[in-house]
Amino acid sequence: MPVNNEVSGIANERIDGKESPVDLDAATLKKILDNSYDEIFVLDGNGRVIYVNNACERHYGMKVSEVIGKTITELIGLGYWHPPVTPIVHREKRRVTIEQTTYLGKKLITTVTPVFDEKGEIELTVHNARDLTQLEAVKYELEMTRHSLVNYRKKSKTDNPKRAFGEIICHSKKMKELVEFAEQIACVDSTVLILGESGTGKGLFARHIHKNSRRKDGPFLALNCAAIPEDLLESELFGYSNGAFTGAERGGKKGLIELANGGTLFLDEIAELSPRLQAKILQVIQERQFIPVGGTEVKKADVRIISATNQDLPDMVEKGSFRKDLYYRLNVIEINIPPLRERPEDIIPLVYFYIEKFNKKYNVCRDVSKECLETLCRYSWPGNVRELENLIERLVVSVRDNEIKTEHLPKLFQQEFKTERRTGNLTVDNNTFSFPPNVPFDVIMREVEKELITRAYREYGSSRKVAKALKISQTKASRLIRKYCKNMEVAL
Known part of the structure; x- marks a missing residue:
């Protein structure tokens, strides 16, 4: 599309008369404007579009040829964006900057500048618009860069090997406080019990504690107690002596407790341990020693134990399926990681982190639209951070476009927002809560709770x-159940 001669002529007048001796021909000017990432949108004095660059296709989904020649009144009537800003510029004869929303749902920051003729009348209005999604991404990247620089300076001054937050990506206040607490308790050898739903990052926290501890140069070994049968789990943990059982390796084998000597042993899904193995782990914690399977030699256990579970251990203790003494030994320090739905501020940073991670891994360059980000922020994430990571990897490798949009998301995301009632959520239908007048607000809320x-x-x-249904943490659900349902019988 040729650049309008009026635009070219006025541009050259400005350049020739004030700033540059270079005479810009129409082709050069068109090349400059078309390659601007921001949208450049020019109206004549009558409000008719005489030029728009290629960015309009990204903002409105319309070709340049479909926009040229239309009047601003037509565009406003078609709902291209709102609120309109050009009438304000014509009325007040000044530059105006405003936030607009396009009919595609994109947020734009738009600046409209009037150009006056010799008589002081507006002969052109020049619109410059930028997608706020990109601004938010840049803002986040700048914030992370600033954060990294601050921490680097701190490290240089104190020679502290800790990296603030390290590989734990978080932006919410509660998570930042939790990471700081984890780093605070890393320097002692007390046992740590990490609670949280599946996929919240319990293993990441355990590794972060180890990396910031005095045992950081020692091994960090992890074992999922639910992934191995009990008979194999015992030998995996404690090792076995020569000839302990049929098929045993000659000379025996060291277990993870011995291999983790001087370091940290992370026992995930600790609630899955059998009562017999619970007793043996208790002995390791209390006496700092153990006996391999089939052996007689007592071995020292110089290891810090960090455990994790998504189960309600107090409830299991009460029912007798988990040893009370072991629970107290494991729970010297407790870290309760909130589910992702309770810290939505962390969703966007996590999305950008995993997009960057998988862009590098698969040598691609994907971005995400603002509408898609908004959809991801509204989703309940029952699988937490692990679900988000898996989704982003799937999108990065499967979406052919450079920009990941809402329509690329699985149907599950579309369905969740089409219905008011989500699967697994409690709703109070055809019921009302009524209270006498002048009842204090906190009393009402307590009764509703x-x-x-x-x-x-x-x-x-x-x-x-209950936690899944009400979208609260399991620890909170356990506390409220003990508070309100102590003597209640449940028919299952």
């Missing part, structure tokens, strides 16, 4: 299911 918890526990029968 009690009613919701008792209904949920009556229907679901476990703290884990």
